[in-house]
Amino acid sequence: MSFPSTYESHGAVTSVTDRVRALGGLMPIDGSLSWIADGVTGAAPLHCYLIETGGGPILLDSGAPVHEALLLDQLDEYLPEAEELVLVLSRIVEFDSFGNAGTIMDRYPVVHVYSQFPVGQWVYYRHVHDEVEREAPPSWTSLEGGLELSAAGDNNVALEAIDAPLRLLATWWFYEPSTRVLFTSDSFGHAVMTDLSSPGCVTEEDDDTTLEAVREHLLAKFDWVRVADTAPLQEQLRAIFETRPIEAIAPSYGRPLVGASVVQRHYEMMQSTLEELSVTT
Amino acid sequence: MFTESPRRLSQGVYWITDCLVMEHEGEQIHAYSSAYLVHGEDCSLLVDTGHPKDWASVEGQLDRLHAAGVPPVKYFFPTHAEVPHAANLGRLFNKYPDAVAVGDIRDYHLFFPEFADRLSPMGEGESIDLGGTEFVLLEAVIKDLVTSLWAYDRRSQTLFPGDGFAYMHHHQSGECWKTAEEVPDLPIPAFTALFSSYALYWTRFTDIEPHIAALDRLLAQYPTKVIAPGHGSPVLKPEETIPRVKQGLRIGSEQILDETRSSSAA
Numbered sequence: 101m102s103f104p105s106t107y108e109s110h111g112a113v114t115s116v117t118d119r120v121r122a123l124g125g126l127m128p129i130d131g132s133l134s135w136i137a138d139g140v141t142g143a144a145p146l147h148c149y150l151i152e153t154g155g156g157p158i159l160l161d162s163g164a165p166v167h168e169a170l171l172l173d174q175l176d177e178y179l180p181e182a183e184e185l186v187l188v189l190s191r192i193v194e195f196d197s198f199g200n201a202g203t204i205m206d207r208y209p210v211v212h213v214y215s216q217f218p219v220g221q222w223v224y225y226r227h228v229h230d231e232v233e234r235e236a237p238p239s240w241t242s243l244e245g246g247l248e249l250s251a252a253g254d255n256n257v258a259l260e261a262i263d264a265p266l267r268l269l270a271t272w273w274f275y276e277p278s279t280r281v282l283f284t285s286d287s288f289g290h291a292v293m294t295d296l297s298s299p300g301c302v303t304e305e306d307d308d309t310t311l312e313a314v315r316e317h318l319l320a321k322f323d324w325v326r327v328a329d330t331a332p333l334q335e336q337l338r339a340i341f342e343t344r345p346i347e348a349i350a351p352s353y354g355r356p357l358v359g360a361s362v363v364q365r366h367y368e369m370m371q372s373t374l375e376e377l378s379v380t381t
Numbered sequence: 382m383f384t385e386s387p388r389r390l391s392q393g394v395y396w397i398t399d400c401l402v403m404e405h406e407g408e409q410i411h412a413y414s415s416a417y418l419v420h421g422e423d424c425s426l427l428v429d430t431g432h433p434k435d436w437a438s439v440e441g442q443l444d445r446l447h448a449a450g451v452p453p454v455k456y457f458f459p460t461h462a463e464v465p466h467a468a469n470l471g472r473l474f475n476k477y478p479d480a481v482a483v484g485d486i487r488d489y490h491l492f493f494p495e496f497a498d499r500l501s502p503m504g505e506g507e508s509i510d511l512g513g514t515e516f517v518l519l520e521a522v523i524k525d526l527v528t529s530l531w532a533y534d535r536r537s538q539t540l541f542p543g544d545g546f547a548y549m550h551h552h553q554s555g556e557c558w559k560t561a562e563e564v565p566d567l568p569i570p571a572f573t574a575l576f577s578s579y580a581l582y583w584t585r586f587t588d589i590e591p592h593i594a595a596l597d598r599l600l601a602q603y604p605t606k607v608i609a610p611g612h613g614s615p616v617l618k619p620e621e622t623i624p625r626v627k628q629g630l631r632i633g634s635e636q637i638l639d640e641t642r643s644s645s646a647a
Contacts, residue, residue, distance in 0.1 A: 127491065134487040134528050146491070164491040193464045195492035225433035225468040226493075227475040267582055268525050269463060323527050324583035332586060 111170055112145040113178075114300025116348050116356045117279035122147045122300065123174045125167040129292060135353055137316035142294040146196060149283060149350055150178055151276060155254030158186045160274065160283055161352060162200040165226065171200055172207065179208065184252035187238075188259065189215040190285040192222050193269045196352065197285070202229050205238065211252050213240045214261070216270045243272050259283075265336035266322060273340070280347040282340070288366060289353030290317035301348075301358040307365065314369045315376070330378040334371055341367045386445045388558065390615055391537035391607045393420045393514060395451070397427075397442045399435035400557055401465070403549065405575065410549040411557060412576070412612045414465035417541060418446060419534050421511030424455035428532060428541045429611055430469035439469060440476065456509060457482040460521070460543030461529040462489060466611055474499055483509065484518065485528040505530065519603070521545070522595040523630075525581060531599075539607040545596070546610035546626055547580065548572035561614040561622045569613075569622065573629025574636060576612065581633075589634035593627050 114122045126143040129136050133144055148161035148171070157179060163171045179185065185208050191197035192215040201223040204210060213219040220237035224230075241247070245263035250256060257277065264271035266287040274283040290313050291302045299306055319326055325333075341363075349357040349366060357366050387395040395418040400411040414432035416439060418425055431439035447453065454477045459467035470482060470489070474496040482489065482496075483503040490497040503509075508517040514536030521529035523545040532541040549572045550556040556564045577584045600623070608616035608623075616622045 132487050132490060134485075134526070166491045166494040168494075195462060195464070195468075196488070199492055221432075221434040222464060222468075223433075225464070225471070227472045230436075230472070269580070269582070321527070324587060327588070327591070328583065328586035330586065 110143075110296065111174060112147065112300065113174055114356065116149070116301060116350050116358060117281055119152045119279045120276065120281050120348070120350065121150045121178060122350065122356055123150055123171055123178070124148055124163050125170045126293065127166070135286070135289065135317070135321040136292070137320040140292060140313075140316075142292045142298075143296075144292050144353060145300075145355055147350070147352055147356070150175075151258065153251040153254075153256070153258040153278070155251035155256060155258065156180075156183050156186070158188060158249070158251055158258055159204070160188045160259075161190055161197045161285075162187070162204050164196045165199045168200050168203060172203070175204070175208065182209065184209050184211040186211065186249070186252050187213045187219075188249060188274065189213065189219070190272050190274070190283070190352065191269060192216045192219070194286075198223050202226070206232055206234060210238050213238050214243055214247075214249050215240065216243050216272070249274070262340060265333050265340070268322065275344055275346075277344075280345050281350050282344070282346045282348070282363075283350045285352050286321065287351060288349050288357065288370070289321070289351040290314050291355040291357065293355065298355070301356045302362060304359050304361050307357075307362050309366065309369070311369050311372065314366070315373045318370070318373055319377075325374070325377055327379060328377070329380055330374040334374050337367070337371060337374070386449070387418065387442045390417075390560075390609060390617065391539055394418070394534060394537045394539050394607065394609065395446060396609065396615055397431065397439055398558070399432065399438045400552070401432060402552070405549075409552050410572075411552045412547075412549045413614070415609070415611055415615075417609045418443070418451065418454070419511065419514075419516060419537075419539070420451050421514045421536070422452075423510075423512030424452050426456040426458060426509065426511060426516055427454050427473065428458050428609070429460055429466045429543070430457065430473055432465045433468040436469050436472055440472070443476075453477060453479075455480050456516075458484050458516070458518075458532060458541075460484070460531065460541065460611065461524065461526045462492065463526060466543065467492075471496060484530050487528055517603075519599065520595075522599055523581070523592055525583075533603045533605075537607060538604055539609055540600075540603065540605045541609050543611050544580065546608055546616065547576040547612040548614070548626070548629065549576060549612075550614055556614075559614060561616045562618045564614065567614065569625040570629035570632055573626050574633030577630065577633035578636070584630075584634050587634075589630050593630060596627075
């Protein structure tokens with residue numbers, strides 16, 4: 101067995117680019133994760149992303165509470181001390197996206213939040229949240245497609261919000277133009293860790309992802325694709341990938357996919373899978 | 382915030398709810414984030430948990446029910462792991478220390494790790510004896526997450542469809558806390574279509590008819606007198622309201638498909 105029994109506490113920190121660091125931890129693939137296809141083994145990384153900009157840090161998503169202590173340690177280590185933090189939530193209706201947001205807002209100087217719905221009404225959901233007295237939540241902006249997001253310290257565009265073409269619930273993807281990273285939330289999460297020696301990111305040197313793995317993951321997570329006319333989805337994906345230079349894909353689940361050739365390969369596998377599965381309505 | 386006692390819908394079935402305010406085309410509309418308490422002679426079960434912003438309201442409504450003699454909650458059944466349906470689960474675990482959560486509980490250990498030992502997996506067709514009635518888990522024929530399940534209470538013949546039968550209501554005209562049939566002007570088809578456009582993304586790309594056929598099969602197998610949805614007004618006259626919901630699903634699917642194809646072609 102390649103994993104120790106306590107590997108939930110094993111961190112999954114890895115650099116995606118020189119400005120983007122994946123934070124989070126691993127979870128065993130043992131039948132308890134709904135987005136993992138049958139037959140897959142190993143461990144699933146759950147990530148949020150710390151983005152350094154000239155205007156200060158941005159945290160994209162907040163990880164799941166099972167990794168709360170791990171994540172707070174990581175933020176203590178990597179977050180520039182006393183810098184005002186902007187929090188961005190890709191899926192405020194799902195716990196793996198915003199699960200630690202309340203705790204992070206209570207502990208760090210979060211000055212602004214971007215999310216689908218008002219942050220103060222949605223993220224305080226755990227019984228431990230009721231033990232904390234707090235003042236007004238940070239300022240908030242509702243996400244919409246094309247919205248340009250900035251860090252706290254300047255008005256430069258740090259992220260562009262993209263209406264997610266592949267999704268279950270209200271979901272946003274983001275493009276980081278400085279180091280050309282596409283954050284895909286709960287999509288493109290098909291690359292798991294087969295053992296603890298697996299590199300944090302998938303690169304050209306070790307990319308052994310198969311078309312079958314992409315297909316099985318897509319159907320495990322987005323089962324409606326099985327009965328969908330996917331032509332509009334393919335077109336939306338094309339519009340995203342073929343109008344922006346993309347050198348890394350950073351998903352919430354699974355290993356980040358790093359390198360332009362890796363991005364192109366996984367994009368083509370996704371398009372091929374969608375085309376193969378498509379039904380005419 | 383609702384301060385009244387929960388509304389009784391049928392024998393042993395109570396509606397616990399509050400409203401989420403939304404803006405649509407300049408108009409203020411509401412959607413419920415409802416939970417339902419189902420009790421037998423021995424214990425109670427809670428379907429969904431209410432929205433996190435409504436916890437004080439939900440807890441107050443539960444306390445008023447218990448004060449009136451409703452037995453303690455022994456089971457929680459979140460229909461799926463989305464905020465309006467499951468967010469208060471940790472607070473409920475804390476309030477009812479002997480209760481367990483049942484259903485497709487994959488992923489919940491990530492969100493409520495301190496209560497991971499109180500998650501009990503149950504699937505379609507499995508049931509719980511509440512004492513004098515049986516609570517049965519069913520396939521979710523209209524859903525968003527892969528872990529979604531519906532349920533049915535045999536004694537009251539109540540269907541709990543989670544995100545199915547989802548439609549908003551108006552606030553200004555005093556439609557809050559009324560059943561679907563108590564609001565004759567409630568535009569159920571239009572609001573069902575609108576809700577689909579917001580929350581059931583897959584309907585943009587799929588044929589809705591197989592899902593409506595699956596609903597018909599389910600209703601034939603489980604005779605239904607009450608429908609208790611997560612977001613829509615409860616249905617006490619299914620023969621009147623089900624056709625309007627189906628109409629809304631069809632309108633929404635056609636509108637969305639047309640829009641999606643048009644924007645794709647453009």
